[in-house]
Amino acid sequence: MPVRRYTRTARWLHWLVALAVIATVPAGLVMVGEDISRGLQDSLFIFHKNLGVIILILVVVRLAWRALHPAPPLPDSVPRLQRRIALATHWLLYAALLFMTLTGYIRVTAGGFPLEMLDALGIPPLAPRSDPLAEAAKTAHFYGRFALIGLVALHVAAAAYHGLIRRDGVFGRIWPPLGR
Ligand code: HEM
Numbered sequence: 001m002p003v004r005r006y007t008r009t010a011r012w013l014h015w016l017v018a019l020a021v022i023a024t025v026p027a028g029l030v031m032v033g034e035d036i037s038r039g040l041q042d043s044l045f046i047f048h049k050n051l052g053v054i055i056l057i058l059v060v061v062r063l064a065w066r067a068l069h070p071a072p073p074l075p076d077s078v079p080r081l082q083r084r085i086a087l088a089t090h091w092l093l094y095a096a097l098l099f100m101t102l103t104g105y106i107r108v109t110a111g112g113f114p115l116e117m118l119d120a121l122g123i124p125p126l127a128p129r130s131d132p133l134a135e136a137a138k139t140a141h142f143y144g145r146f147a148l149i150g151l152v153a154l155h156v157a158a159a160a161y162h163g164l165i166r167r168d169g170v171f172g173r174i175w176p177p178l179g180r
Pocket of ligand 1: 021029032048049050051052053056097100101102103104105106107108115141142145148
């Protein structure tokens with residue numbers, strides 16, 4: 001039986017979020033470094049914060065889409081334990097993305113800093129102005145990256161295993177982003 005694939009919308013949303021996360025993590029790491037010019041730091045902050053907000057919106061859209069279009073079942077060749085690990089990893093990835101975007105959002109808005117894209121749209125900060133809250137969100141954002149990076153590494157390793165070693169059609173469920 002042919003392996004069932006994700007819908008085209010689910011596939012391009014997946015790759016859009018993947019690209020955005022790949023871009024925002026290095027920007028986040030470089031912008032908090034010490035040996036960096038003020039101009040570059042400001043640009044990276046603007047890029048990181050605003051791309052992060054876009055990721056938050058995309059993740060919410062993905063979750064809504066997924067609620068309406070459940071993930072297709074994995075092929076029977078995938079052992080039970082691997083299915084469970086895959087399912088857990090996928091939900092933890094959603095949780096980690098929400099955690100990182102929300103803590104980033106709170107860190108900025110509770111700290112009283114601008115969030116250019118939302119400010120331009122006239123969307124007011126949803127978090128109250130509070131330095132202790134901003135500090136707590138900053139710490140959570142700092143440590144949350146380890147969970148997110150670990151989960152992404154596991155996810156990419158599993159994708160490479162299926163796509164390059166097993167060649168069992170699992171990677172083709174999510175690739176290519178466009179096309180039928
Ligand atoms: C998937 C989304 C996101 C990821 C993966 C991410 C990742 C990171 C990483 C790795 C750092 C460096 C942490 C450090 O070494 O101190 C960082 C810092 C930061 N991020 Fe994010 N971030 C995301 C979303 C956001 C969002 C949505 C905002 C704000 C709207 C934001 C605002 C910030 C700020 C202000 C810092 C600097 C923290 C500080 O030292 O004050 N991030 N982020």
